[in-house]
Amino acid sequence: MTKKKGAVAAEPGVKERNLNRLRRIEGQVRGLQKMVEDDRYCADILTQISSVHEAMRAVGRELMRNHLKHCASNAIRSSEAEAEAMYDELVEMMYRNSR
Numbered sequence: 001m002t003k004k005k006g007a008v009a010a011e012p013g014v015k016e017r018n019l020n021r022l023r024r025i026e027g028q029v030r031g032l033q034k035m036v037e038d039d040r041y042c043a044d045i046l047t048q049i050s051s052v053h054e055a056m057r058a059v060g061r062e063l064m065r066n067h068l069k070h071c072a073s074n075a076i077r078s079s080e081a082e083a084e085a086m087y088d089e090l091v092e093m094m095y096r097n098s099r
Contacts, residue, residue, distance in 0.1 A: 010066055010070065011066065011069075014062060014066055017062065018059050018062060018063065021055060021058065021059050022059060024055065025052055025055045025056060025059075028048065028051060028052050028055065029052060031048065032045060032048055032049065032052065035048065060097065064093075064097075067093075068090075071086075072086050072089075072090060
């Protein structure tokens with residue numbers, strides 16, 4: 001059985017900021033659905049999709065920063081085995097997020 005991972009720590013306000021951003025993104029996606037239903041101009045829809053992508057990237061950057069500052073730092077300082085596992089995790093995350 002694998003141990004469930006959780007956030008080691010978060011800077012004050014990070015969780016609430018991310019939740020607020022994600023709620024706004026959810027609203028943007030609903031707006032996109034309405035635009036498609038209403039047969040809006042394709043270029044307008046694509047512009048809104050681009051906005052959603054950037055908003056998601058902003059949430060990802062904040063989460064990555066928190067992960068590096070707290071989770072990765074703790075693992076790297078902890079033990080050689082945990083440091084190696086964290087290096088592998090970070091490389092895999094960078095690979096997945098660069099596509």
